[in-house]
Amino acid sequence: MSMKNVYFISRCFAPHSARGNSTVSSLVLCAAILIALLIPFVVSSPSHLNLAVLVLMAAQLGVAWNILGGYAGQVSLGHAAFYGLGAYASTLLVLKFGLNPWICMLAGGLVAAVVSLGFGWSCLRLKGHYFAMATIAVAEILQIVFTNWDYAGAAVGLTLPMDKTGWAYLVFSDKTPYYWLALGLLAVTLLANVAIERSYLGYYLRAIKDEPDAARSIGVDISKYKQIALSISAFFTALGGSLYAQKELYIDPASVLSTSMSIKMALVSILGGVGTLFGPVVGAVVLTSIEEVTRASFGGSGRGTDLIIYAGLIVVIAVFYPSGLLGWWRARVERSRANLALGSKPAETHQKGAR
Amino acid sequence: MTLEILLQTLASGVLIGLIYSLVAIGLTMIFGVMDIVNFAHGEFLMLGMYASFWMFSLYGLDPLLTMPLTMLLLFAFGVLLYSVVIRRIIDAPMLSQIFATFGLMLLLRGVAQFLWKPDFRSVENSWVSGSFKFAGLQLGTPQLVAGIGAVVITAAVYLFLHHTKVGAALEATAADKEAARLMGIDSNRMFALAWGLGAACAGAAGVLLSTFFPIFPEVGATFILLAFVVVNLGGFGSVTGAFWGGIIVGVTEVMGGLLIGPQYKMAIVLTLFLAVLMFRPQGLMGKA
Amino acid sequence: MSLLELQAVTKKFGGLTANQDVSFTLEAGQIVGLIGPNGAGKTTAFNCVAGFYAPTSGVIKLDGHDITGLTPEACASAGVARTFQIARTFTSMTALENVTTGALLKQRKLPQARARALHWLSFVGLDRFADKPAGSMTISEQRRLAVARALAISPKLLLMDEVMAGLNPTEVREMVEVVLKIRGTGVACLIVEHVLEGIMPIADKIVVLDRGVKIAEGTPAEVSQSPLVIAAYLGDEQ
Numbered sequence: 001m002s003m004k005n006v007y008f009i010s011r012c013f014a015p016h017s018a019r020g021n022s023t024v025s026s027l028v029l030c031a032a033i034l035i036a037l038l039i040p041f042v043v044s045s046p047s048h049l050n051l052a053v054l055v056l057m058a059a060q061l062g063v064a065w066n067i068l069g070g071y072a073g074q075v076s077l078g079h080a081a082f083y084g085l086g087a088y089a090s091t092l093l094v095l096k097f098g099l100n101p102w103i104c105m106l107a108g109g110l111v112a113a114v115v116s117l118g119f120g121w122s123c124l125r126l127k128g129h130y131f132a133m134a135t136i137a138v139a140e141i142l143q144i145v146f147t148n149w150d151y152a153g154a155a156v157g158l159t160l161p162m163d164k165t166g167w168a169y170l171v172f173s174d175k176t177p178y179y180w181l182a183l184g185l186l187a188v189t190l191l192a193n194v195a196i197e198r199s200y201l202g203y204y205l206r207a208i209k210d211e212p213d214a215a216r217s218i219g220v221d222i223s224k225y226k227q228i229a230l231s232i233s234a235f236f237t238a239l240g241g242s243l244y245a246q247k248e249l250y251i252d253p254a255s256v257l258s259t260s261m262s263i264k265m266a267l268v269s270i271l272g273g274v275g276t277l278f279g280p281v282v283g284a285v286v287l288t289s290i291e292e293v294t295r296a297s298f299g300g301s302g303r304g305t306d307l308i309i310y311a312g313l314i315v316v317i318a319v320f321y322p323s324g325l326l327g328w329w330r331a332r333v334e335r336s337r338a339n340l341a342l343g344s345k346p347a348e349t350h351q352k353g354a355r
Numbered sequence: 356m357t358l359e360i361l362l363q364t365l366a367s368g369v370l371i372g373l374i375y376s377l378v379a380i381g382l383t384m385i386f387g388v389m390d391i392v393n394f395a396h397g398e399f400l401m402l403g404m405y406a407s408f409w410m411f412s413l414y415g416l417d418p419l420l421t422m423p424l425t426m427l428l429l430f431a432f433g434v435l436l437y438s439v440v441i442r443r444i445i446d447a448p449m450l451s452q453i454f455a456t457f458g459l460m461l462l463l464r465g466v467a468q469f470l471w472k473p474d475f476r477s478v479e480n481s482w483v484s485g486s487f488k489f490a491g492l493q494l495g496t497p498q499l500v501a502g503i504g505a506v507v508i509t510a511a512v513y514l515f516l517h518h519t520k521v522g523a524a525l526e527a528t529a530a531d532k533e534a535a536r537l538m539g540i541d542s543n544r545m546f547a548l549a550w551g552l553g554a555a556c557a558g559a560a561g562v563l564l565s566t567f568f569p570i571f572p573e574v575g576a577t578f579i580l581l582a583f584v585v586v587n588l589g590g591f592g593s594v595t596g597a598f599w600g601g602i603i604v605g606v607t608e609v610m611g612g613l614l615i616g617p618q619y620k621m622a623i624v625l626t627l628f629l630a631v632l633m634f635r636p637q638g639l640m641g642k643a
Numbered sequence: 644m645s646l647l648e649l650q651a652v653t654k655k656f657g658g659l660t661a662n663q664d665v666s667f668t669l670e671a672g673q674i675v676g677l678i679g680p681n682g683a684g685k686t687t688a689f690n691c692v693a694g695f696y697a698p699t700s701g702v703i704k705l706d707g708h709d710i711t712g713l714t715p716e717a718c719a720s721a722g723v724a725r726t727f728q729i730a731r732t733f734t735s736m737t738a739l740e741n742v743t744t745g746a747l748l749k750q751r752k753l754p755q756a757r758a759r760a761l762h763w764l765s766f767v768g769l770d771r772f773a774d775k776p777a778g779s780m781t782i783s784e785q786r787r788l789a790v791a792r793a794l795a796i797s798p799k800l801l802l803m804d805e806v807m808a809g810l811n812p813t814e815v816r817e818m819v820e821v822v823l824k825i826r827g828t829g830v831a832c833l834i835v836e837h838v839l840e841g842i843m844p845i846a847d848k849i850v851v852l853d854r855g856v857k858i859a860e861g862t863p864a865e866v867s868q869s870p871l872v873i874a875a876y877l878g879d880e881q
Contacts, residue, residue, distance in 0.1 A: 314458030
């Protein structure tokens with residue numbers, strides 16, 4: 001990875017602020033990459049390594065969701081539909097046809113992308129709230145269908161065999177290969193985001209989000225580009241679902257098609273910063289940490305304490321920090337730089353970085 | 356399948372549908388007045404159910420008796436929620452609005468789970484338990500009373516909106532907030548009223564349901580989805596639409612269950628929902 | 644063959660007739676002003692040409708091709724560009740990125756699109772704003788930015804909706820110069836305008852609408868002397 005690319009990617013932390021910010025961002029990015037690469041060698045306990053894998057998987061799903069939610073501005077609260085489709089498609093292909101798991105994973109992604117075409121054609125023209133509700137409905141319908149579909153294991157679910165392990169089977173007894181797999185998938189999904197941002201698609205999506213009518217007046221077919229964003233998002237979300245299946249070796253409608261899964265995918269981006277490249281990564285780290293801490297301190301008593309904290313966080317972020325942690329951080333940094341530039345502290349201006 | 360079974364199913368569909376209407380009325384009012392979709396609406400129902408349950412098991416007071424009090428409590432709670440949270444997101448981007456109410460939904464569920472545990476509760480042997488033969492049909496008394504109660508409250512809301520000054524002010528704010536403001540109507544008060552009223556209606560539905568439906572922290576989840584379908588079908592912002600929409604959804608649900616299979620009930624209703632969203636998004640009587 | 648032809652364009656909204664049998668032509672490279680009192684139906688006609696409304700009846704032709712009822716994006720591809728009364732610049736982008744988004748219509752490759760965008764940005768005199776966020780510019784600057792963005796799609800016809808509204812005399816003069824420069828590049832302009840001192844001096848032709856109907860069409864001099872036009876304006880409390 002050339003320094004120019006690192007520089008560019010770090011500018012994605014703050015795509016519109018002045019350049020000075022980017023040296024710090026480049027350093028942070030390099031540090032993050034270094035940490036990510038070192039973790040499997042430094043962390044000894046399997047449960048901690050598993051935690052890291054969970055963070056990576058949550059981050060990847062958030063980044064994939066963000067392609068539609070952040071860049072195209074369509075909030076999906078039913079993305080588990082694509083997650084589940086990917087998991088089920090790849091698992092069924094492996095179990096019933098004995099195909100190579102790598103190919104099955106890709107096939108799962110394609111299945112989700114194709115289904116997203118039907119979904120997009122029917123629902124993308126719906127505005128905001130209506131679209132969000134439509135996504136909930138689709139995911140629910142899918143969950144009901146799979147719960148009653150015997151070929152796909154119905155409510156009992158599907159189990160993948162763990163007798164043969166290795167990269168050819170995408171099944172491992174140790175957590176470490178899963179870590180690399182998850183890291184790799186996250187990297188690929190992030191690169192897809194970067195590729196979109198740098199391309200004409202990125203420009204069009206931003207235009208659609210800012211001023212849909214003005215975008216149409218310069219020739220942008222809104223439905224078409226939103227569909228592209230949706231299909232790409234569905235594809236990567238499905239890959240995440242397949243990874244989950246290969247890791248847990250068991251899937252059922254409750255684990256891969258549930259509304260809570262959909263919420264988590266959206267939440268990770270909201271928390272970190274919708275529409276930013278690394279927002280979902282930040283969000284995933286924070287969210288998974290909260291889950292673990294509450295689980296550890298409240299002993300998983302099923303009393304919903306982690307839900308309370310989680311939910312409280314969502315409300316606070318939605319009301320006070322609509323641009324997420326990253327947006328809040330960016331605004332803070334800009335303000336302190338502005339203070340420094342002016343040489344004295346100006347009166348406290350209340351900045352809400354709302355997009 | 357005999358005529359009797361058909362009529363039986365139809366009847367139960369209408370009765371449960373009336374409950375759905377009651378829940379949906381609050382949701383549609385809130386949307387009509389301030390263009391916010393309240394994802395936490397099902398939780399008002401849940402709270403109504405629990406209020407009913409606790410007053411029954413701790414003090415032996417029948418749900419029908421405590422319903423006015425529960426409605427009052429929920430009204431106050433709705434206003435409280437509005438002033439503390441919702442007021443701040445009125446002009447926020449839609450994403451924030453969706454997530455604020457969504458977060459409230461999860462928060463209320465979590466608090467309920469924490470305070471009252473996830474166990475299923477029920478109200479046994481209330482004043483309305485038992486069943487009833489009417490015109491050759493076997494109807495559960497709680498369901499019948501619930502249906503009647505829903506109609507009464509819906510009618511009351513309708514009369515309030517169309518025959519009182521405050522109701523007219525509410526409708527005016529829904530039609531055009533700015534114009535209403537110019538005529539001296541305080542939109543903030545109207546919003547708070549809408550929330551209070553909406554919460555009270557959903558709470559009432561909860562009380563009526565508590566006599567025959569299991570009570571647990573996540574109970575709001577099924578009803579919120581159904582409420583969305585009703586509001587969508589009837590038209591966002593239309594109380595009359597919510598009334599008829601509820602009945603249609605109730606009937607569709609049970610008929611679908613009868614004809615295709617009970618495990619697919621929800622899927623059928625949701626497919627109807629998607630169809631309406633796609634082909635007639637403004638619903639039967641909506642303001643789109 | 645005229646560049647733009649409106650043939651008996653009628654637009655009704657329910658019971659309200661906003662345009663009734665409006666017909667006029669516009670030749671390549673002309674500046675045509677569309678004026679009239681409030682509620683005359685100017686913006687309606689405008690939106691019909693730009694594809695934001697579909698006429699109830701009538702035909703709109705661009706360069707001989709029928710564009711009646713095409714979507715806004717299809718009209719843009721056909722060669723119709725437009726600005727809005729509120730500039731509607733893309734506030735999450737810099738000025739250059741705004742114009743680049745326009746240039747992408749005809750030039751998918753980013754480096755080339757950016758180069759074309761820079762050209763149009765200089766054309767309207769905003770090149771020093773290239774890397775500044777669009778939201779940080781003044782209203783008049785954002786309007787010029789919107790014009791540059793519209794020009795970047797290489798249109799044959801540019802529709803401008805009250806570009807001079809609310810501008811001070813200096814800004815009006817700057818905008819007039821931009822419009823003249825645009826004509827110099829061969830792009831025709833159809834301008835809806837209330838600021839008559841801006842449009843009358845530069846238009847080749849003026850079309851006057853009143854209450855949905857065309858009441859005059861001719862040179863600025865002819866039109867300003869038409870008794871119908873004078874009556875229409877005097878009757879309207881301006």
